[in-house]
Amino acid sequence: MNGRTARKTLWNVVGLVLFVVMIFPVFWMISTAFKADDQINSLTPTWFPLHPTLAHFGDAIHKPFFWNDVENSVIVVAVTVAVAMTLAFLAAVALAKYRFTGRKLFIVLMIGIQMLPGAGLIIPLYVVLARYHQVNVLSGVIITYLTFALPFSVWTLRGFILGIPKDLEEAAMVDGSSRLGAFVRILLPLVAPGLVATSVFAFITSWNEYIFARTLLNDQSKQTITVWLSYFLGTSRHTDWGALMAASTLTVIPVVIFFLLVQRRIAFGLTAGAVRG
């Protein structure tokens, strides 16, 4: 019994060390954001900002185009999520509730598309969107994000719809409602948690997306917040680490809040069904 307790203590110590190592970059970002400049630039690091300052946050949000690009990100994300959820819900119902010719092909495409490396599609998307004057406008980016948000959303929502007991839906049909009526009255409320989880995922991927936003949006006034953040380092010879970390912290906040709410669902979606073997 004693050996067992000792072993548990050892594992706990290993676990705590790993916790510190993993969390350190996040801690360092937040800690730096609140430090005074002389502490940041000193050769001996200050671990905790004992006299925290909000100056860097002020600097960050007053940099050119910060609010403008936050606004762009919000618009892109909101439209992408709204459109993706509506369309994905319809397709997910079809996949979960009907057997039809082409169903298998549709599944293969939905999964296959998620496998395409984003980088591989930059060139044709850029050329095609340029032809229809969709480069350097937010709508071009929204259209692009839909291609990534849709397959994942369809796949995940399908899982949630399958989880609903068939009796409930049949009961509604016996009541005399049409099949579609049954969907709307019975399915929709039951699938609501799934819709929330899926939209949060779509929210996070669009908010974090970088490479397409960078290639499709050239004007500083049109860019999204990740692109804004990526150009931060290049602006001057002396890097303002404090402001950069403050801006990074601000960018992370919405993601962390939403992510904490639904991380289990995301893991479920990405490996859908595999856990059950």
Place this chain on the structure above:
Amino acid sequence: MPYLLVLPVVAVMGTILGYPIYSLVRLSLQRYGLPELVQHKGVYIGLHNFGLVLHDAVFWHTLFRTIVFTVANVGLTMGLGILLALLLIRVSTWVRILLTAGLVLVWSMPQVVAVQVWNWITNYQNGVLNYVLTELHLGNYFQHNWYGTTFSQLSIVTALIVWGALPFVAITVYAALSQVPRELVEAADIDGARSVRLFFDVTLPIIRPVLLILTSLSILWDFGVFTQPFLLIGQPHIGPSNYLMGVYLYEEGYLKTDFGRGAAISILMLVIVAAMSVVYVRRMVRIGDAE
């Protein structure tokens, strides 16, 4: 009725993905630079672009480097992820909750943010990494430049990618491990030798499907990786000596506005990735079909 429901998604995916994929193939057979972009019309040149790419030593070097990089990243991610998941089972509940919370926090970090934080940690002037390594007497890292050689650059990129991917892998494997009968896990705690054998004989077969999918996903993500190497190494230091496929494609195809050649590179990349992901797609389709 089902067709009506699927139609909008098919229509959207068709126009915004089907058409670009079609035009990717067409572009790869054309000379398509800036003048052609302005006129919206390429010049057909057959397989010339593919010839250019396949005869370019940079392509082969980049491909080889990317494969080595992918193997190292996937190996580290999966190996450490499995160990981390096994650790999660063995620690006390409060440590598990703490560690899981930390992992989820790391998981939620956007790539661009993570890159900027790592930039700051590894910066040569007063990065905290150099300070800590020197203080731990692991050598003199005072003002050590982590971006001096290709190997060092890609090692830092690897560390960043593995750090970012570990939470997803560890948490998913942990979920899979919870299906392994509790008595076996606890029995495995008794002595070392038996616990290793139990892992390979009992635990591994149960979590194999999950490992398969995680490995496939990791290969796909790491092979096409762009944001981390591109931003961490930084534009002025990016070049043929440290290209990975994603960066190579961006620099040669997009920045040099040689869209035809870029399309050829994309197609070669997609073919390689498709070959690697067959296992994953087949498995997912089977799951989708069974239900």
